[in-house]
Amino acid sequence: MTGATGFLGAHVASALAERGDDVRVTYRDLRRLRRLGGLDCEPVRADILDPTGMRAAMRGVEIAFHAAGYVASQPVERVFRLNAVAPRIAVEAAAAEDVRRIVVTSSVAALGPAPAGEVGDERQAYRGGLGLTYADAKHEGEQEALAAGERHGIEVVVVNPSYVLGVPVDLNQPGETSTRAVGNYLLGRLSLVVAGAANFVDVRDVAESHLRAADAGEAGERYVLGGHNLGWVEFVDRLARLSRIRRRVLVVPAELAGPARLADGLPGPNLGEGAFFMAQNWRVSSRKARRELGHAARPLSETLRATIDWYRDLISAGVFDRQPVSPMSVMATALRVGERAGLLGGLQMAERVVGRRLVAGA
16 A cells, blocks of 8 residues: 555555455555554555566555645645555556555546536545646546556456544654644634535545555546535534634635736745635535445544544644744634624624625534
8 A cells, every 4th residue: 555654545555454464564654654553554655656676566466555645836846656556556566576466646626627516426526737746647547557457357346435533543643734724723824715515524534445445446446435515614614613712714705816827936825726616616526436435424523523523632732832833823822802892793793795605614
C-alpha cells in the first residue's frame, strides 16, 4: 500500500491488518510511520515516482492499494506528478510483478463538479477548462491508471472518496487538509466560506469500502465513496450547533469566486483557486457503491462530533498555540472585533433584503 502514512491511507492499512491481512506499506520519511499508531506491518522505503522502487515494493504482493496523493493546487508540476503520473507508475509496477488487482484512490474531484441543481456520479462527463488544478490532475491520474490496466492486463478498480472527515489513527496528529475546516472554525481562524456545496463522509466508512472494492469491485470501474450532500453554509451552521461555539463566518456568493481568482498574487487575503473550488457543486451520489460494494455512510452528526472532540483535545494540549498568522486568521480576528463592537449586526438583517445568507455559524 502507498499513502499509508496519510489520513485516509492509515485507516485503510489499519482495516486490512484488523481483518488479518499481511500488510506492506511504502514510506519515504521514517518519522511518518508513527502515524500508523504501531500498526503491525512491513515498511518498505520507496518513492511513488520511482518505477524501480515501486516494483521492488510490489514484489510478492497479491493486491495493491495506491492511496498516495497530494491535495493542493500549487506548485502545479508537483500536483500533476503526484496525482496524474504516480497512479500510472503504481499500476505498471504492480503489473510487472504479477499483482492480481490494484485499487487506486482518486477523488470526486476527478468527476468534475455537477451542473447547478444536479447530483454527480460516475457516469458524468468530465468538464475541463475550469482551471481546477487538483481536479484536472486527479482526473488524468485515474484515466492513466485505467488505461495502464488495460495495456498490461491487471485489474484496476478506482474509488472516488468525497470530502473526508473524522479522526486519524494517530490521535496526536494535528489534522490533514480535509479536517482543517473544522479545526479552523473551533480555533476562530475561519473567516469565510463560499456558498458552494460538497459531500461529506467519515474516513472509517471510506476505508472499509476500499477493502470492499478490492474484494468485489468490477475491474475497469470507478465507485464514488460519499456520504451526505450539504452546502458549505449549512456545514458551518452544523459545526456551530454541535460544538456550541457561535462564530460569525462571512459567506461569499459562489458567483464572486471566479472573479476573486484575478486577485491572486496581489497583497491581501486572496481567495484564489481554493475559493473557486469551494464554489462548485460537488454533490454526488454513492448509489453504485452502495449497490455493488455495500458501501454505507454513518450519520454526519456522529462524524462531526468525533472530529470536533478530537480537535478540542488537541487545542487543550496546546498543539496550535504557535500557529503562524495568516491573512485568513487576521480576517477572522477582525470579524470578532467587529462583532463585539456591534458592527456586524446589520448583516443578518440584510439577508432578508437580498434573499441569501451573508453570515454562517452565528
